[in-house]
Amino acid sequence: MSHIALVTLVVRDYDEALSFYTGALGFELVEDTDRGDGSRWVVVRPRGTSGTGLLLARGKDEAQLGSVGAQTGGRVGFFLHTEDFAGDHERMRAAGVRFLEEPRHETYGSVAVFEDLYGNRWDLLQPA
Numbered sequence: 001m002s003h004i005a006l007v008t009l010v011v012r013d014y015d016e017a018l019s020f021y022t023g024a025l026g027f028e029l030v031e032d033t034d035r036g037d038g039s040r041w042v043v044v045r046p047r048g049t050s051g052t053g054l055l056l057a058r059g060k061d062e063a064q065l066g067s068v069g070a071q072t073g074g075r076v077g078f079f080l081h082t083e084d085f086a087g088d089h090e091r092m093r094a095a096g097v098r099f100l101e102e103p104r105h106e107t108y109g110s111v112a113v114f115e116d117l118y119g120n121r122w123d124l125l126q127p128a
Contacts, residue, residue: 006043006055007078010067011118014040017056020117024095025080027054046080069118076113078122085110085126092124099124 011017014032021027021044030043030053039060045053059065071077082088089103089112100121103112109127116122 004052006053008055008057009120010059010064010071011056012059012065012068014042014056014058016117018042018044021054021056024092024097024117026091026095069116069120071120074121076121076123078116078120080122080124082124082126085124089124 009017018029018032022029026047027044028047030045031041032043033041035041039058042056043053044056045051059068085103089099092114093099098115100113100115103110107128109125111123111125114122114124
């Protein structure tokens with residue numbers, strides 16, 4: 001095994017999730033395939049990378065929909081690395097991304113916690 005290819009993120013709606021991830025976060029759409037049963041295979045990842053992507057999976061029942069926004073129990077569950085912390089932080093704020101704190105500069109790097117459109121917590125992080 002060489003790497004984790006995808007991580008599933010349960011969403012309410014494909015198109016609203018795509019709008020947030022490709023618009024506000026600047027991710028690229030890798031694949032959007034109709035599966036013929038009302039579901040789609042939707043993959044996004046940070047622009048210009050070939051690493052791990054997010055599979056945006058629409059919740060199909062109450063249990064799945066109940067996990068939207070709380071897939072990690074309120075903890076930061078996703079870590080978005082950047083090489084331009086200040087620039088990406090400002091671009092994301094201007095695009096309406098909700099940061100839960102002001103940027104911090106720690107021994108391990110610059111970091112700020114933000115929420116996606118559903119309330120999942122992410123770190124924007126520029127490692128030291």
